[in-house]
Amino acid sequence: MKLTEPQIDNLYKFTRQHYVYHYDVQTELVDHLANDIEQIWEEMPKLSFEEARDKSFKKFGIFGFMDVIEAKQKQMNKRYWKIILRFAKEWFTIPKVITTIGIFLGFFLMFQIPYSEYIFFGTLLILIIFEMIAVYKIRKEHKAKEKSDEKIFLLEAMIGTTKNGYTGFAMVNLFNFVNLTRFDFSGLSIYWLILISFTLTLLSILFYVSNFVLPQKAEELLQETYPEYKMVKNL
Structure with missing residues (x-):
């Protein structure tokens, strides 16, 4: 039957x-x-x-269903990071590689200025506040969609809330690290400055990709992941 x-x-x-x-x-x-x-x-x-x-x-x-939900989240999490890395790789091709070098040099030169840690500290604080506001707005939108019984796909939710969760978590930890260790960047050796500048350049690229590129490409990525997405959304 x-x-x-x-x-x-x-x-x-x-x-x-x-x-x-x-x-x-x-x-x-x-x-x-x-x-x-x-x-x-x-x-x-x-x-x-x-x-x-x-x-x-x-x-x-x-x-x-909790085990199934957890397994699907892990599976989609892997796909999500593959998507991020796919777009991040574009920053190491011409002409974006020039922008990447510019970001690296910006960090490298800034950290040689006396008390540069306070500039970094303040910038990081502003970005954390930006992330918190973005998370709040997106969660509010998703709750409204749930109340109206609008269909939300897992990747769709991850592009919204998860990206902000990851970047926000990384920024808060970085903020705490700089604050607790009282880093004096201008007193570090050139090798440490190169390593820190390179790491922050990578984090900046990931931040930009997850916060700006993925939301712009969301519709395309969802149709690529879910063949039924467009039909379901038009119901």
Whole structure:
């Protein structure tokens, strides 16, 4: 016996009630539940839809769908970082490599100025505030989409909230490190200045890619990842 459209819709609502918020993860679970329910009905045809659904759900264990959600997040996290690195590599090709060298030299020269750590400290603080505001706005948008039952894909959420979480976390740690160690950049050897400038150049590129490039390319990346994305969004 095949499931009806209302029963499929019920499974989507069921996964949402069990804290599965992203449409692509919901769809994967709905497909699994639907196939399992049909197999259960072959063995026990007298069971109602709800009974067969609950029986199938119990097979996920006491944590329900949480293990599946965690596995999908890890899988998408790897894809997310591959996308970031793909766009970051473009900064080491002409003409962007010239900009990259300029950023490196900017850091290198700045750190040779007396009390440059305070300039760095202040800039970092401004960026952290920017990140916090961006995270707040994006989370507010996603909550509004959830309330209106708009379909949100996992990668779509990661391009929004996760990028800010990673960059914000890195900046806060860097801020704390500079503040606690009381670094005097102008007193460091040239080798340390080169290493620090190179590291900060890479972080700057990652920050720009995750905060500006990916959001601009979001639609293209989502259609590339999810063939059904455009059709689902137009429903």
